[in-house]
Amino acid sequence: MAAGLSAAQLTERHGATLDKALGAIRTRAYWSPHPEHPKVYGDGSGIGPAEGKAAFDALLGTRFELDQPGTDDWPGGEVSPYGIELGIQYPHPDIDVLLPAMRAAMPAWREAGPKTRALACVEILARINARSHEFAHAVMHTSGQAFTMAFQAGGPHAQDRGLEAVAYAYAEQIRVPDSAEWVKPQGKRDPLQLRTTFTAVPRGVALLIGCNTFPTWNGFPGLFASLATGNPVLVKPHPRAVLPLALTVRIAREVLAEAGFDPNLVCLAAERPGEGIAKTLAVRPEIRIIDYTGSSAFGEWLETTARQAQVFTEKAGVNTVVVDSTDDYRGMLSNLAFALSLYSGQMCTTPQNLLIPRDGIATDAGHKSYDEVVADLAAAVQGLLGDDARANALLGALVNPGVRERLENAPSLGSVALASRQVTHPEFPDAVVRTPAIVTLDGAKPDAEAAFLSECFGPVSFAVAVDSTDQAIALLRRTVREKGAMTIGAYTTSPQVERAVEEVCLEESAQLSLNLTGGVYVNQTAAFADFHGTGGNPAANSTLCDGAFVANRFRTVEVRRPA
């Protein structure tokens, strides 16, 4: 390792953090080394708000140099959902030059071993953390998230997910010792003896295909899981959300170079408009791991076609909430209103279908008819978002025209119980900010089923009238089995109903949140504590983050010698 950053320095800086992360994935108690409050940054720890904004502004309209081999073009063209043009140009790869360069970086990174790799990854994350204010602007102006969410979900929470992946990757690699003495008794004869070494070896180049809505949060786990297990990572961001991952690649390259490794272990692949470079990259023989977040169609294409690679996908699902009964009607309504509103429902975890018995539900505020529940929920959303400043802070902007089209089409699907409202952003007049719509559908009608059994990504939810809670539970099972779900919620005061919903989630492999009425929402998961998806239903083939997410990113090679 070169002069810059020694293994000893890395251990001193981050050894304790890695140990705590290893502990957290075992206990799954709350833990994070990355403060989530923007105010914490800038006063000795990382850069502050003004510096972050200035750093972001300085990037606009520039060429994003990364000094990668084989750059043959400089595409760009990101336009913020808030209306400004970023005008940043990124390197487009000649992959016949870049991929061999990345492969050439592998042996030294493999030889560094699991611990040095893990600590170098933590250093990358620490430097990203210090620049959380800069990342916040980058995430905000590519995803459309409001600033605070862009800061938290795109910054500390994404860093947590990255660190969690590093911890899992490290733990997995050290389950086998570096070496072993094997002595097999042979009765009266001498025992058979071998000395065996075990080495974690990488699979090859990993491809990260980023998404538009959560470029860092959904991107970091795969990136760091692959890198920590010895694989170079080629980062192919969504063409509308390049900047957050380009910054990530730059920081990773800096750290790797300082630690004496080839910076080509982490490279960026920007694409020309309409190029679809992911399809070309995904089937290259050098690509042995793919992480993807996005549409089911492309995710399934990857799973089926990129047979030379381990493919980890998060795709579309139909998240469902069963509303049976509650002892905190107001808490339920406000919790659901928030869950539907946050980032205009553009989270893969936002509830879409609310299954409500048509005869109504029992609550602490008396029996509520189906119509009352829907009207009260609509009122709760309206109340939450009545103030434009608060609405802007919660909603953010619609990430792309496709979401707006779906929202505008929503009234054609059923009866509108809550119409979407346009909100003006004081600072960015061109931002497309919309409150969520609630559409009522009759669960017994086939044409309604076609609507609510498809993912309608964005600020549209369906209040589905069902004959009974039993029918709701049957529909829940069918939805998860056929369409998948990242999250399931349920409200009930009945132990029998609770048990039945739980059983469906256990049998169909879905993550369940019960009776959330306070400040935790069904669409939020915390690294170290919560699994994001299960990997066991059609919405995703893996979870963030467990042993299966990391165990097949490397292999263990054994060398036996007579002792």
Place this chain on the structure above:
Amino acid sequence: MAAGLSAAQLTERHGATLDKALGAIRTRAYWSPHPEHPKVYGDGSGIGPAEGKAAFDALLGTRFELDQPGTDDWPGGEVSPYGIELGIQYPHPDIDVLLPAMRAAMPAWREAGPKTRALACVEILARINARSHEFAHAVMHTSGQAFTMAFQAGGPHAQDRGLEAVAYAYAEQIRVPDSAEWVKPQGKRDPLQLRTTFTAVPRGVALLIGCNTFPTWNGFPGLFASLATGNPVLVKPHPRAVLPLALTVRIAREVLAEAGFDPNLVCLAAERPGEGIAKTLAVRPEIRIIDYTGSSAFGEWLETTARQAQVFTEKAGVNTVVVDSTDDYRGMLSNLAFALSLYSGQMCTTPQNLLIPRDGIATDAGHKSYDEVVADLAAAVQGLLGDDARANALLGALVNPGVRERLENAPSLGSVALASRQVTHPEFPDAVVRTPAIVTLDGAKPDAEAAFLSECFGPVSFAVAVDSTDQAIALLRRTVREKGAMTIGAYTTSPQVERAVEEVCLEESAQLSLNLTGGVYVNQTAAFADFHGTGGNPAANSTLCDGAFVANRFRTVEVRRPA
């Protein structure tokens, strides 16, 4: 749990064994709870030789009742490679009846939890162990292995592999606690609090597709990994090697029923001649896990086609030994001679290509020309197998006509350095027993390449003349990358060559044995200590046994409630 076999009894009987197995996979030191000497059995521990033979004989010509639902036919027709007809009929499933019955068994097995499942699996293995003498005959008369090998590899060693899988499965499931309290500070406000439960849930019905040569050794890992992670297992044996797995299914069903579980958690699917039921089963939506050992063609078909399942395959490879130099020429020759002879080269781990410089090699017995090395190896094999009794004890019988055809075709591929010899079996005159052939090929000739770069499964090995050790290493790399390998061997006294071979194995993901000259052979791996294959080259997509072999057989479902 019913009266028969309580969780407490299982813990008392097998808790210590499970703990030791968990320790062994961490240290990878030698360990086995299953004695490998036939003599140990019968005197208080398990059934003895006479009883085992009698039990096997009593099965011949009978209908193998398993009391499974949906049995619609009783195919059979196994003929021992030693010439006798087994005449046993096995249940053929109506899969539309059997698969739902297996699914119905899942919830209670899931609820039993990882520990009870693991201990029940250990009980199954213990009962199989007690009947090792019976299994030995069953394995011998389906695989053609000689009795001692059938006893050891088909008995205790297979049981070790099964126990190893149970240990990995159990360890993986308990990495996450049963529950956690999540308390997130909120500054001056009350903390956010959740109580979360975590449950390991099965994927669905697992399909084990057995092989002809090692029905138990290659079958137990997948069977027990799936069962221990909560999945029912449908066992589809090779039609020529049904009995060892039918016995396994029967014992598993007995234990499960005694422990109060539905015996349909483990079922048998025998097939009619030429039916190819594996193709039908593999794409059923209920089948979510597949374990397969066999041809590359069908393995790749499964990997590509059975997209609804996690597919674990061990396929064909071209195992290679680099012969550069040695300080124990005699030891090298006798070690290689044994490796080529054991079970007539019908192990997936038997060396096929011996890469020998055409200018010869340096040895402790002086320089040896290519021709001398080949002649001396041929003489070593002849010496080892000169005595018919010893030959029969080592070789066993050819498992099927395909192997004999390949052997008979071998002389057409190159020059015969050692001709195969027919050996008469004193007890079974119809047994097809053959000594291995060694064929010399010139590695520089394209037509030779076509021969040695294909798997020639059976007692045929190629002494490939190469220009230099460097060329041998380049050919080794190409072989592993393009064709895959379960095992690599190398003989060298040069640290540079050793390092170069090691580097190829690390980069191409192959298991390496260096300078084996004593009583350990390249084709043998020991459970708990050695990985069988790497899962990182074309010969197999998984290894026996690591975290990746078990981690995706279950998912973790989380249920969150406000605390």
